[in-house]
Amino acid sequence: MDNSQHIELLSKKISQNSDQQAFKELYLVYFDRLYKFAFSILHSSEFAEEAVNDVFLNIWQKRSSLKNIESLKNYLFISTKNTSFNYLSKFRKERNTTLDDVLVRFEIDELTPETAFFTAEIRKEIEQAINQLPPKTKLVFQMAKVEGLKYKEIAQILDISVNTIDNHIATAIKKLCVTLKNISPEEINLILFQLFTKLRKKTSTIGQNN
Amino acid sequence: METIWSIIGRKLEGDISPEEEQALNEWINISTTNKQVYFQIKELWYHKQDQTNNSQAIAAYDKLINRIKFAEVAQSQTRVQQISFRINQFVKYAAILFFILSFGYLSYYFIDAESTNNEFCTISVPKGNKSEVILSDGSKIWLNNNSKLVYPKKFNAKERRIELIGEAYFEIEKNEKVPFIVQTSDISIKVMGTKFNVSAYANDKFIEATLISGKVMVQSNDNPEIETVLKPGESLTFDKVNNQSAVNDVDTEFYTYWMKGEFVFKDERFEILAKRIERIYNVEITFEDEALKDKTYTGDFKVDDNIYTILEIFKRSTKVPIDYTTDRNKITIRRK
Numbered sequence A: 001m002d003n004s005q006h007i008e009l010l011s012k013k014i015s016q017n018s019d020q021q022a023f024k025e026l027y028l029v030y031f032d033r034l035y036k037f038a039f040s041i042l043h044s045s046e047f048a049e050e051a052v053n054d055v056f057l058n059i060w061q062k063r064s065s066l067k068n069i070e071s072l073k074n075y076l077f078i079s080t081k082n083t084s085f086n087y088l089s090k091f092r093k094e095r096n097t098t099l100d101d102v103l104v105r106f107e108i109d110e111l112t113p114e115t116a117f118f119t120a121e122i123r124k125e126i127e128q129a130i131n132q133l134p135p136k137t138k139l140v141f142q143m144a145k146v147e148g149l150k151y152k153e154i155a156q157i158l159d160i161s162v163n164t165i166d167n168h169i170a171t172a173i174k175k176l177c178v179t180l181k182n183i184s185p186e187e188i189n190l191i192l193f194q195l196f197t198k199l200r201k202k203t204s205t206i207g208q209n210n
Numbered sequence B: 001m002e003t004i005w006s007i008i009g010r011k012l013e014g015d016i017s018p019e020e021e022q023a024l025n026e027w028i029n030i031s032t033t034n035k036q037v038y039f040q041i042k043e044l045w046y047h048k049q050d051q052t053n054n055s056q057a058i059a060a061y062d063k064l065i066n067r068i069k070f071a072e073v074a075q076s077q078t079r080v081q082q083i084s085f086r087i088n089q090f091v092k093y094a095a096i097l098f099f100i101l102s103f104g105y106l107s108y109y110f111i112d113a114e115s116t117n118n119e120f121c122t123i124s125v126p127k128g129n130k131s132e133v134i135l136s137d138g139s140k141i142w143l144n145n146n147s148k149l150v151y152p153k154k155f156n157a158k159e160r161r162i163e164l165i166g167e168a169y170f171e172i173e174k175n176e177k178v179p180f181i182v183q184t185s186d187i188s189i190k191v192m193g194t195k196f197n198v199s200a201y202a203n204d205k206f207i208e209a210t211l212i213s214g215k216v217m218v219q220s221n222d223n224p225e226i227e228t229v230l231k232p233g234e235s236l237t238f239d240k241v242n243n244q245s246a247v248n249d250v251d252t253e254f255y256t257y258w259m260k261g262e263f264v265f266k267d268e269r270f271e272i273l274a275k276r277i278e279r280i281y282n283v284e285i286t287f288e289d290e291a292l293k294d295k296t297y298t299g300d301f302k303v304d305d306n307i308y309t310i311l312e313i314f315k316r317s318t319k320v321p322i323d324y325t326t327d328r329n330k331i332t333i334r335r336k
Helices: A004-017 A020-044 A045-061 A063-068 A074-094 A120-131 A135-145 A151-158 A162-181 A186-210 B004-013 B018-030 B033-044 B054-115 B269-279 B288-292 B307-317
Strands: B120-125 B131-134 B140-142 B147-152 B162-170 B180-183 B187-191 B195-200 B208-211 B216-220 B227-230 B232-239 B244-249 B260-269 B283-289 B296-302 B322-327 B330-335
Touching: A004 A020, A004 A063, A004 A074, A020 A045, A020 A074, A020 A135, A020 B054, A045 A063, A045 B033, A045 B054, A120 A162, A120 B180, A135 A151, A135 A162, A135 B004, A135 B120, A151 A162, A151 B140, A162 B004, A162 B033, A186 B208, B004 B018, B004 B033, B004 B330, B018 B033, B140 B147, B187 B195, B187 B208, B187 B322, B216 B232, B227 B244, B227 B260, B260 B269, B269 B283, B269 B288, B269 B296, B269 B307, B283 B288, B288 B330, B296 B307, B307 B322
Parallel strands: B162 B180, B283 B330
Antiparallel strands: B120 B147, B131 B140, B140 B162, B147 B162, B162 B195, B180 B187, B187 B216, B195 B208, B208 B232, B216 B227, B232 B244, B260 B296, B322 B330
16 A cells, blocks of 8 residues: 555654554565666666665664655655665676666566466567667656656656656657557457457456455 | 657656647547557556565565664674773773872872883774774774774883784884884784784684785794794784694785775685674674585675675675575575
């Protein structure tokens, strides 16, 4: 659950009562997204996990000053970014790592057969198309799509303007459109068929989801 | 410039104005291709890949909890050491003050003159710390972690003698008439004025003296008549078990990295490295497989690297795959 009131409550419990249960909940709410974010920068599951744990270790050790943090979500992403950059600097033996040094690799997760919407070939083509984009564009796309962050949040985390984010996303969407338009008609028909069966399924379960 | 691409982007993000929504609908209705492409992108976007792998998160959380406990134990130990150091200082000064007050002004003068020969200072550096000392003759000493230095407040006219347990780097002021002597458990190092490093930890098998510049004489405490003279770039290794010493040419740089907070080693045995890691990070390392102790490594770390980073790098860089488990500040290394 990622609603800000709930997160605020958890943060309060952690900072005032050293509540370990609340800490665990906060961890489990954000682990997946922070991990994927770190992974897109570090390309190593061990180090991505390590980076996220560095961030949470710091949160726990400085829990009494949590109340001074305006948005815990942004703080978590910014810390994960900084920690990941530090790891990169260490590996490359360079003093500083900036956004321009980051090599982001975009991958679509393997899906279970019944939810697979894109065939393996189309997935590969989409991945290839996205991976041709500049690293910054890929990272922004990844953050908006996979981590589900708002433009405003991405802007704060990466310290770039909302306008720039808008342009990065537009570049990525354009690339996707062009790629998808070039896919052969038979494949499109298959996709359409799957799309409609899926849409029908979705409409029937909407009541439960909301 | 408003493009359809950025409108689609904002639609997906969920922050779109009614006019943009209108423009999007118009674009979608231009052709079937547009419609298809739009739905595909939407599908791709909302496929958030968020089937959270809960077991991974929980396993990672357990590791985090281990680290938190680990950090808390390490912290409390350092604190205890620092507190006891402060108490020692306090007791010492309280004793001196008491002494002064009870004997009065005149006798204070008398005692002060006498005590120049036997008043000693002790500096203890806990694990995970470093310290720098300047002696009354202007000599500079850098003390590495878990080390102790005993020195007189004022040197006498015959010799400048200090005692060392642990590791230190020395830059000694030149004085041909008054030799500077570093006394360790088993050997003593006599110098006139020079730069050198001494490593003499109580639970190490070896004592090592490495000369950077100048000239030093090394003598065994049991047989002081046998002197070994070291030239710059030479390192003397004294084996405490069989009382043997050997002199080797070394790259002296490796002996001074610790002062810069770096941890550099070349073809060093894992057992020796583990000892150094123990001192830097205040941990205990045990080997499940004795043979692993003899594996050699080359590398460098920053001392402020997290210990887990270092363990992970060891885990990855070895020809013999290793793994480790941690329990508070105890680390066990095993063959994978």
